[in-house]
Amino acid sequence: MSLPAPLAEIVEDFGALGDSDKVTLLLEFSRELPDLPGHLREDAMEPVPECQSPVFLSVDATDPASVRLYFSAPPEAPTTRGFASILHQGLDGASADDILAVPADFYHDLGLGSAVSPLRLRGMAGMLGRIKSQVRAARSGDRAGGPSLGT
Template sequence: MTLPAKLTEIIEDFEAVEGQDKLQLLLELSDELPALPAELAEHPELLEPVPECQTPLFLKVDAADAEHVRLYFSAPPESPTTRGFASILHQGLDGESRQTVLAVPEDFYLAFGLGEAVSPLRLRGLSAMLSRIKRQVREAQQA
């Protein structure tokens, strides 16, 4: 599986810990999710909902620059698992090229080894986020 270096580094961090420490790492990542820029915070209608997530999550992809895709997420602070997943995608893919983002396998999240700490339903939310990101990138390519 070929992944961007930043995403590979996050996976390696998860591989280095066991059991509940994986969940703790996910919760730490949730604190690192950046706030929305003012232009998106003031216009939440510009964000796409991800209803597959168990808690409200919204995202926006700016793929106008083929070499530097920008990702933006909005998730409530009381939803640390969802925020952690968004933070993984932000840290791992923000600033990468369209081609790099599109090349990420749909099931890349299995490498985190979170199956015992997080429900399959929550993991599907992460997969849904990636699917929406890729769709928005493909739409930008066609524009």
């Protein structure tokens, strides 16, 4: 599997834990999601309708060597915030090529399938798919993005 080093480390950390500890780690990640910078507003970000909770993301791929990711997820949605934080910590600052190389189903390797509902995991897949879509759009010069969610 091709993962940027920070994301590979996160996957390894989850893989070393039992189910209850994985949930605890996911909740720790939820508390680490950074606030949006002052120049971003939710209404200017892309919604992620695959998530059960209202999640918004923005991708700044103007420098393809260091893509910046921004997420907004409510504190009362810790699972969703945890997924957003995993993606932020694992992919923020990665190159466009590295992000596009992440398998669409990498989240299975976190081992959360028995601890988190498939619907919630679908939300994480949606976040990754939209990140990739925005990276592709930036590459092609089309800031509007597209509906593609796969790799």
